[in-house]
Amino acid sequence: MHKLVVLYPPPTDRAHFARYYVEKxxxxxxxxxxxxxxxHSLNVEGAGAPAPYFAIWEGEFDSEASMGEAMQSEIGQAIANDAQNYASGGAVVMHYEVASAG
Known part of the structure; x- marks a missing residue:
């Protein structure tokens, strides 16, 4: 399994971010x-200290190749471009292969 994670710093307008994120x-x-x-979560909490992020999104794909295909698709590009509509503080995007325990 391969995961894609997006971390959003605190936005300028939390209510606008939450509304746009959920509705659009x-x-x-x-x-x-x-x-x-x-x-996803719109209420990220830190462990022992304030979290540097307001929201997190996590997506699962079968493989890195299937994630890459998704992100290069027309809808993937539309999603990436849409982030500019609400993510006033930008976003941190990362992906990784999930290792099996044992």
């Missing part, structure tokens, strides 16, 4: 090709 962005994300699972 997540429905767009749901149409992403090859996406196996999607999770």
């Amino acid at each position: 962005h997540l429905p767009l994300v749901a149409t992403l090709p090859n996406l196996r699972a999607s999770r």
Whole structure:
């Protein structure tokens, strides 16, 4: 399994971010090709200190290749461009292969 994670720093307007993200962005994300699972939180908490992020999104794909295909697709490019509509502080994007325990 391969995961794609997006971390969003605190936005200028939290209410606008949350509304836009839930009403507009997540429905767009749901149409992403090859996406196996999607999770998000708009209330990220730090462990022992304030979190540097406001929100997190995590998507699961079968492989790095399937994630790459998804992100290069027309809908993947639309999702990346849409982030500019609400992510006033930018975003940190990373991906990784999930290792099996044992």
